Amino acid sequence: MNDYHRFSIQAVLRYHVWTPGWLLLNVAASRCAGQQVTNENVSSREGGGLVEQTAPDGLTRFHAMNVAEGECEVTYRAEVVRSVSDFADSWEPREASLVELPPAVARYLYPSRYCESDKLVRFAAKEFGALCPGHSRVVAICNWIHEQIDYQPGATNEHSSAADCLVFRAGVCRDFAHLGIAFCRALGIPARYGSSYAHGLPYPDFHAFFEVWLGDRWWYYDATRLAPQAGFILIGTGHDAADNSVATMSQGVQFVSADLRVEKVSPGNLDYTTSPIAFD
Amino acid sequence: MNDYHRFSIQAVLRYHVWTPGWLLLNVAASRCAGQQVTNENVSSREGGGLVEQTAPDGLTRFHAMNVAEGECEVTYRAEVVRSVSDFADSWEPREASLVELPPAVARYLYPSRYCESDKLVRFAAKEFGALCPGHSRVVAICNWIHEQIDYQPGATNEHSSAADCLVFRAGVCRDFAHLGIAFCRALGIPARYGSSYAHGLPYPDFHAFFEVWLGDRWWYYDATRLAPQAGFILIGTGHDAADNSVATMSQGVQFVSADLRVEKVSPGNLDYTTSPIAFD
Amino acid sequence: MNDYHRFSIQAVLRYHVWTPGWLLLNVAASRCAGQQVTNENVSSREGGGLVEQTAPDGLTRFHAMNVAEGECEVTYRAEVVRSVSDFADSWEPREASLVELPPAVARYLYPSRYCESDKLVRFAAKEFGALCPGHSRVVAICNWIHEQIDYQPGATNEHSSAADCLVFRAGVCRDFAHLGIAFCRALGIPARYGSSYAHGLPYPDFHAFFEVWLGDRWWYYDATRLAPQAGFILIGTGHDAADNSVATMSQGVQFVSADLRVEKVSPGNLDYTTSPIAFD
């Protein structure tokens, strides 16, 4: 099954600069397979130059800029056409064995800043170790997170990790993704973080989900179930929120506000599914 | 200045396998610039097949294998010729500005599993923020670590991070590297982990140091000062010990012992220096 | 030298009760030696009964109450006369040896929730171990904290500990007290937490400091230097903020606001000193 959806995106980000420094933004829609980006514009109200860079995996684009003392406002606008390739009905992706993993995938087996899979090996084995490997096991992980963890803004902060989320039993989309990733890696399944715009969120914000390597490709999973996955517009992927944060900044640069608008331009409703999807 | 040194390496690693699973080894000398690897052999006593993979950056080679219940012994042997390119006397590498960083380097600005640079921004700014940027600032970081942290096996464990090391004021080479990396990233300087064999260690073991991006290349730094840097034989680089551990294994595989031998075959002594060196 | 100061205190605390439960308040001025409490009144606007309890050490009074769904407002009012006994000029209190510590004091040698002195033994030994034991060493600890840690509301939260404060190099009065306590205990010096009202704070709020056992009594120390110690009105003492929090509440009770007023009724200015004082 293939669907096409067209979205219009706008993000306005404001910072206060106490000490001249730099900003590294991660807000541009990915020019990945299945996602066509047009009419794109990134600009700074103060006129500072933005240098675009693409990460080595070709998926994530960054915009780096030097910032002067005072206010700083950056606006991103684009139109994105997404094609969505659903699971074939009759095929269930399996977990790949370690020796057949491409090296660029194998590195997503390791623990990362916010996904301490090294600490969760026993936890994951006890909860999910006996389940049949493959898609259904990852679904069981998503169900577990959805049922056991409260979606609760304010319960965690920017330093919180998967293990913290597990102890507090609460978090936001970023924590849900971290926990899903950590469980998968602890079981030997490559998993990575996805940051995105999302159509249909209860309130306009950046969204986070996670990707799992099954069969021979990455599939989307989202334990929050806050929005239809067909309405995710990928910004980038990485180990976790550490290399996918909306902005990394030098000391003395302070976040002020972000205003997002994600509109569906093409007619029709998004199919609301929490099933994993892949984009090709 | 250029030196050439020839080394003979042997590592014998033993594991006990309680539950059939997999091993992902990171023990082969890197085929990086400045390092020529010959007469290499990796073999399992039990005859299991080892699949070699090279990480996307071309620096790190992994050997993956499935392991059956019982004992498992893997032996790695190689000869390595190292060329060492020292700092030109009259040139001091500077810190690159964010906008001129290659994307493959920029990702080493982010916090990782054992290097929580996000938590150490204020700490690094207070201790090193006012120092002149560049090589001398990284040397100041190494000096600080060498003076403030005790080299103390047993004080930390495999889950310990840079922040733990800072609180305990003790650690081993891996912790010293993590702390150096975390301080650099907190200051906006790309830094990554290096795992290696090392000639001249007080006792034969794997070694860890860190690399810092200055000017337009990576330079070696080692706050432990346990061995001459000209005797390091690079195995691989990564974010931290998470993606450079000697072995990652499935649950039910247990480390038993590692026996290492690193011999200098070419005549002459290594120049003992703690100055950074680069390999080309 | 003896001084007497008279203060008038009022605290209005508001909570929202989502689920009927309980509140345990720790807001009454201590009826300790050197502190005379008169015209005291604790009452709930909603009319709920408040049960007063005094901790076994006789210093801290709690008020327990059951709370019904809806708003809850408690008001505390009192007048307090404080006498202040300063250090004799010619006498410097020494550190007591372990074998002469009263048992009720020895328990303040142990680590507690927010003061992980067990983790900081090496840190404290390296920074303060070589200093001459006694009052001057505790002053050195206060100076170190005042110089190394930024007073920065928002940098820590209610779960943050002394080790966190050390890593972040920032905190509020509660964190400053926790760090001072942890260093002292790590050196074998009994130390405990003091919660108080304070006259002369830059903004009206509850305050925290710490007490150290030197010679044969507890002395006040405050590394924040935000207000004259002669204007502290003791509420209670304990291991740390865990048993001195203004309010402990059942799940479903939420803090809304606290309005404090601390006025000096007697004439004259408080002697602004950061020297330790004891009350007798």
Added chain:
Amino acid sequence: MNDYHRFSIQAVLRYHVWTPGWLLLNVAASRCAGQQVTNENVSSREGGGLVEQTAPDGLTRFHAMNVAEGECEVTYRAEVVRSVSDFADSWEPREASLVELPPAVARYLYPSRYCESDKLVRFAAKEFGALCPGHSRVVAICNWIHEQIDYQPGATNEHSSAADCLVFRAGVCRDFAHLGIAFCRALGIPARYGSSYAHGLPYPDFHAFFEVWLGDRWWYYDATRLAPQAGFILIGTGHDAADNSVATMSQGVQFVSADLRVEKVSPGNLDYTTSPIAFD
């Protein structure tokens, strides 16, 4: 039901003293209600004086001593008669309401070093919040711990807490006790740590369990189920292992070994029960 059991205890503790300092031992059987201690002897092979102190609650006795450089061996011997008062068959102790708690009990509602009940409020509420308050709820907590956490020496260390144990899903008796305590306090039930000798352990060692305040007294609970509770000889109680560690020592004193012998002198077998018991 009342039983009397007579035990003979011997503990030999050895330390190496690198730097002259002090030792604070917590090894003497408690002279608590229901426990009669006779023929007691505490002595140091090196002849150092041991100062006995009793904690303010009258339950725990400490022995403090100064130690000189070199070896240090302390031997404790005693005979203990225990009377055991079981639950009346027809009575189930209930949870006390906050306002009726004695102040000396209320302080065991607060989080402590190794029992971060402040972090586990939501966890405890989700798992046990809906259960009927009282003895059966505490039994449910013990069952949960026994089923979910592996008894695994080496999985945790002396700095590990209840939250760590929950993440690692493994620990030893001390961690099982910490987790039970943390869950109870998070639910508003006073709970404290008990250290003991225990007859019938798989291997001779000190043991840890926890006590819960139900009705009007403390009851024993032990989620490890490693030994019959009727064979526990109480050493002391406290907030957690922080104030009940076998030994607290100054820096430069190192634990070497502990040899324990706990023999049942009176005839008959201990009734193996994991039901809570109280001593009177």
